[in-house]
Amino acid sequence: xxxxxxxxxxxxxxxxxxxxxxxxxxxxxxxxxxxxxxxxxxxxxxxxxxxxxxxxxxxxxxxxxxxxxxxxxxxxxxxxxxxxxxxxxxxxxxxxxxxxxxxxxxxxxxxxxxxxxxxxxxxxxxxxxxxxxxxxxxxxxxxxxxxxxxxxxxxxxxxxxxxxxxxxxxxxxxxxxxxxxxxxxxxxxxxxxxxxxxxxxxxxxxxxxxxxxxxxxxxxxxxxxxxxxxxxxxxxxxxxxxxxxxxxxxxxxxxxxxxxxxxxxxxxxxxxxxxxxxxxxxxxxxxxxxxx
Amino acid sequence: xxxxxxxxxxxxxxxxxxxxxxxxxxxxxxxxxxxxxxxxxxxxxxxxxxxxxxxxxxxxxxxxxxxxxxxxxxxxxxxxxxxxxxxxxxxxxxxxxxxxxxxxxxxxxxxxxxxxxxxxxxxxxxxxxxxxxxxxxxxxxxxxxxxxxxxxxxxxxxxxxxxxxxxxxxxxxxxxxxxxxxxxxxxxxxxxxxxxxxxxxxxxxxxxxxxxxxxxxxxxxxxxxxxxxxxxxxxxxxxxxxxxxxxx
Numbered sequence: 001x002x003x004x005x006x007x008x009x010x011x012x013x014x015x016x017x018x019x020x021x022x023x024x025x026x027x028x029x030x031x032x033x034x035x036x037x038x039x040x041x042x043x044x045x046x047x048x049x050x051x052x053x054x055x056x057x058x059x060x061x062x063x064x065x066x067x068x069x070x071x072x073x074x075x076x077x078x079x080x081x082x083x084x085x086x087x088x089x090x091x092x093x094x095x096x097x098x099x100x101x102x103x104x105x106x107x108x109x110x111x112x113x114x115x116x117x118x119x120x121x122x123x124x125x126x127x128x129x130x131x132x133x134x135x136x137x138x139x140x141x142x143x144x145x146x147x148x149x150x151x152x153x154x155x156x157x158x159x160x161x162x163x164x165x166x167x168x169x170x171x172x173x174x175x176x177x178x179x180x181x182x183x184x185x186x187x188x189x190x191x192x193x194x195x196x197x198x199x200x201x202x203x204x205x206x207x208x209x210x211x212x213x214x215x216x217x218x219x220x221x222x223x224x225x226x227x228x229x230x231x232x233x234x235x236x237x238x239x240x241x242x243x244x245x246x247x248x249x250x251x252x253x254x255x256x257x258x259x260x261x262x263x264x265x266x267x268x269x270x271x272x273x274x275x276x277x278x279x280x281x282x283x284x285x286x287x288x289x290x291x292x
Numbered sequence: 293x294x295x296x297x298x299x300x301x302x303x304x305x306x307x308x309x310x311x312x313x314x315x316x317x318x319x320x321x322x323x324x325x326x327x328x329x330x331x332x333x334x335x336x337x338x339x340x341x342x343x344x345x346x347x348x349x350x351x352x353x354x355x356x357x358x359x360x361x362x363x364x365x366x367x368x369x370x371x372x373x374x375x376x377x378x379x380x381x382x383x384x385x386x387x388x389x390x391x392x393x394x395x396x397x398x399x400x401x402x403x404x405x406x407x408x409x410x411x412x413x414x415x416x417x418x419x420x421x422x423x424x425x426x427x428x429x430x431x432x433x434x435x436x437x438x439x440x441x442x443x444x445x446x447x448x449x450x451x452x453x454x455x456x457x458x459x460x461x462x463x464x465x466x467x468x469x470x471x472x473x474x475x476x477x478x479x480x481x482x483x484x485x486x487x488x489x490x491x492x493x494x495x496x497x498x499x500x501x502x503x504x505x506x507x508x509x510x511x512x513x514x515x516x517x518x519x520x521x522x523x524x525x526x527x528x529x530x531x532x533x534x535x536x537x538x539x540x
Contacts, residue, residue: 041540048379050539069379073372077299079306084299091295092380136376 001025002047002144002175007056009042016042017054018199024177024192026061026143029170031186031193031207032179033278035286038196040179041072044148047177060144066093068142072149074129075136078122082113082132085121086139093140103139110168111135112161127158134165145169146177151185163189183278193278197286207278214284215276217250219257225266226257242270293382296390297397300364304398310360314402318353319409322346326414343417346410347496348469350403351489354431355460357399358439362452364391365443365534374538388531392440399432419502423509427499430516431492437523444530447537463489491515 002024009017017039024030032040045051047058048069076085086107090100108114111131121129134150147166151159166189169176180186186193187207194204203210221227222242227235231245231253238244247253250273261268304310325345330338368374377387407424410416418424438459446452464470466480467489473481484490495512498504 045375045539050375050378067379069376071372071376071379073375075372075376077303077373079303080299084302088295088299089380091298092377092382094381 001061003057003059003061004043004047005057005059007043007046007054007058009039009046009051009054015199017046020056020196020199020201022194022201022204024175026175027170027173028192029166029176029178029190031190032177032196033181033183033186033193033282034196038286039199040196041148042199043196044069044146044177044179048146062143066140066142066144068137068140068145070134070137070145070147070150072152074133076121076129076132079120081118081120082108082124082135083117085132085136089136090139095140103141107135107139110138110165125155125158127154127161130154130158131162131165134162138169142174144175144177148179149181150178151180151182183282187278195282195285202285203281210278210281211276213281215278215280216246216248217276218244218246218274219250219254220244220270220272220274221257221268222270223261223266223268225264226261226268226271228256228260231257244274293386293390293393296377296382296387297394300391300394301397303364304360304394307360310398313356313359314353314398315405317356318349318406321353322349322406322410323413325349339417342410342414343497343500344472344493346406346414346416347500348464348493350406350410351431351467351492351496352460352464352469353406354399354402354435355438355463355489356456357395357402357435358442358456358459359449359453360398361391361395361436361439362443362446362456363449366446366449366452369534369538374535375540378535378539384531384535388440388527392436395436395439396432399435400428403428403432417500417502420499420504423499423504424496426509427492427495427512427516430513430520434488434492434516434520434523437520437527439523441523441526441530444527444534463487466490467493469493488515488519 004020004022007017007020008015020039020043032043034040042051046054048067050069077088083104086104087100090103095103105114108117111134113128113132113135116124116128121132124132130150134147137145151162166176166178178186178190190207192204192206193210194201195210196202203214220238220242222240227243227245231247234246235243245253254271254273257271258268260266322345326342329341329345333341374387378384407418411418442452442455442459446455467473467484467487468476469489473484473490476484491512495504495509498508
């Protein structure tokens, strides 16, 4: 387990992290969500030992744990080949000789670049570079992988490929910290998540718990004379001329609407339960104001 | 650290700009200036001019390695390579030393190639080879030491190029690498005594001609060590700030 206790970090007068405490269990994917400047990258850099001048405590249950860090930037040497880049990072992590060769080939296969291993990185697409960026972080087979926005600017195929890689890491018992602005990615990949804002953790827990606690379910309805007065107060315009109605008990609300419709000779064209999303939790916790 | 050295050398081999600044341009300059300044000369006068130009341009052009060094550090900073390397078990200082040593290799190879060019094409004398090798090594350490300091201080590659040109070209003019020091005004001659290029140039010429005394060799080495230390100490002080900037 990774335990973070009272982590604080300031850049001159700017407070980046303020008393952040979190526990991250082994073998899960843990999402970090927050608007720009929330402190996610600073927290990640502290865990990855990039930033060492902070206050508080970072403790791994296993002291000899190896960490793999996938930075937000594509930190690769573009004038050299994929194999050269993997070799370089492998050597930095202490691999050499036959072990390094073997791991290089294994990683090239894992990231789907075996055929392109000899080619210069500058000839690669964005998705290939992102995959190699991950490859360089897993060359030494770390048990703990930290990923900072690993899918920015890539095509859906590469994103899917990276998701599959992450699922494979999870099934092998690796722990992953995954920071992203894409909430659907966190929802899809992570078991737990923390929302950060203004350098603090404003909420954390399992995805299910977060959705239950903060996202109010809603119903989509399209039709005529089917929304009772009390429900119309929480009604807002939806797509295609329909309406979105928030309700704490959506099934009961749907039943009432059907009754109301029958009693008033109304007509329901579409009636759907809208699943709550992490995005709703995000806006409910951080607000919708711009953070430029 | 050896991983950094190997990686940097591999990168440098791909860098055509480096090849241009370190070898092609100095060779072009040497050929052109020798043909201009030796026309009408013969015998020992001609040889003296050739020795001065070959050693002078070698010294001037080794300073251009500072552009490649600054470019490499700034690029590493911008693409997040420094941050990424910081997350590995490699001690921070080894990154700095690894980069430094790799550029030392490049400069020593540059000096050897330019000197060999002078020997093969113009038959320059290399009368005191041991002294010359010692001078080559100390010049290499000094130039790359100053390059290290500059690379960690500048915030953009344009700033690096501008400062390198001031150091390389300004130093070359004031040290007599272009024009013989004896015909320069007395004030400039005094200034040249404070510049490493002047000391290196004088010692190179003397060692090539076989007239370098041990005392003068040590005096030159002392100056070169002084500037090397200056560069390295400034780099050490600037390094934490460079790392902070890199980490955002």
